[in-house]
Amino acid sequence: MVTTEAVRDRADVLVDLMCRETTGIDAATKKLGIRLQRIAHHLERELRRELGAEGIEPWELEVLLALHRAPGHRLSAGALLRASQVTAGAITNRIARLEAQDWVRRDVDPADRRQVLVTLTPAGVERARHILALKTTAEESLLGRADPEAIERMSRDLRELLLAIEGPAVDQDPYEKCPVHADAAPSGTGLG
Amino acid sequence: MVTTEAVRDRADVLVDLMCRETTGIDAATKKLGIRLQRIAHHLERELRRELGAEGIEPWELEVLLALHRAPGHRLSAGALLRASQVTAGAITNRIARLEAQDWVRRDVDPADRRQVLVTLTPAGVERARHILALKTTAEESLLGRADPEAIERMSRDLRELLLAIEGPAVDQDPYEKCPVHADAAPSGTGLG
C-alpha cells in the first residue's frame, strides 16, 4: 500500500473524482473493474495491430484457434458458438466467410443431422499456427511489462475470480454446455 | 501454488491443450491474458444486462459518465473521444443521438471554433447518476465474488501493469492527449 503509491493511474483519479459525490461504494472493487476493462482493451488493440499487419481479422482468431486445438481439428458449430462469446448468427457468418477463403470445411454430422461439423483445412491449420504466434507476441509485449512475480500472482488471483464467475472447466470438452447465468452467456474462450 | 490448485479454470485447460504443440511460451503470461480478457467480457455482459432492463444502451454510459465527472458537466468532443476508446465518427454519432434525446447540449467553443463543447442537461445529470449506480451494482455483483484481500491485491498489481502500459494519469485532465503507441490508441476510460 506504500511502495509506488505516489504514482496514480487513471483508475485512481477517476474513482477519486467520482467519490466526491457518491457514497457507500467499494473503491477497490471499482478500481479493479476499471483496470480489468482497460487492460483487456489494450490487449485487444495490440492484437488487432499485430494481426492487421498481415491482413488477418480478429474474429478469425477465435474460430481458427478453437478448431486448431480440437481433436482432429474439428468442432461442431455449437461448440464453436460456446467457444466464441458471440451469438449464433455471428458464428454462422464467420464460418461462411472462413469457408469462402478455404480455411475450413463444413459437413453435416451423420450422427445428428441437425449439427454441422466444421473442420480446418490444411491451409487453415497453417494459418491457425501463424495466428497463434502473433497472438502470443501481442500478449507478451503488453503483459510482459509486469515483473514475473506479479504475473504469477495476478494470474492466480484472477483464476479464483474466474472460477467464482463461471465455475470449473471440464478437461475433456472445454466447450460443453454450461450457461453462466441461466439466461444467456455462452461459454468458452478466444485463446490460442 | 497449492491451495485450491486442484480446481482448474478454462485458462488452465486451454493452455495445456496448446502447449502440446507449441514451445517456448510463457504459460503464466498466456493464462493471464486469457483470464483478463474473459473476466472483462463477463463484466461487460453483466453490465449490458443490468442496463438493458431499463432501456439504457451501453455506449451511453461511456459518454454520460465522462461528462458527469467533468467540471461543469462539460467536455469538448475531442476530450470525449479520448475518454471513450472509440473512433471520432462514433463519438459524433453518439453525441447526436444523446442530443436527440435531450441528455446533452452541443455548443461551438467560442475560443476555438473548430471545437464543439458538449454539456449535460439537467435530465442528463439525473440519468448519469442512475447509470453510475447500475454500473456499480454490476461490478460488485461479479467482482465481489473474490475475497476482499484478493481484490486489493489484484487491484494493486493491475495498477502497476496499467501504468507500465499507458503511463501515469494526469490529475487535472484525465483525457489529455497522450497516444500510447504513437500511431493510434486514444486514451481515457469508460468508468463511472
Add this chain to the structure above:
DNA sequence: GAAGATTGACGGCTCAATCTTG
C-alpha cells in the same frame, strides 16, 4: 415441441474522405 443452424433487418463501429477553423 426442443435443439441446432440459418437468415434478414437493424444498430453501431471503423475507416477514409471532406469541411471548417486555426
Add this chain to the structure above:
DNA sequence: CAAGATTGAGCCGTCAATCTTC
C-alpha cells in the same frame, strides 16, 4: 498545412423469426 469534427460506405454483431432434424 494541421487539428477538430462530420459524413457516408462497408463490415460485423445482435436479435428475432424460420427451417430442419431429433
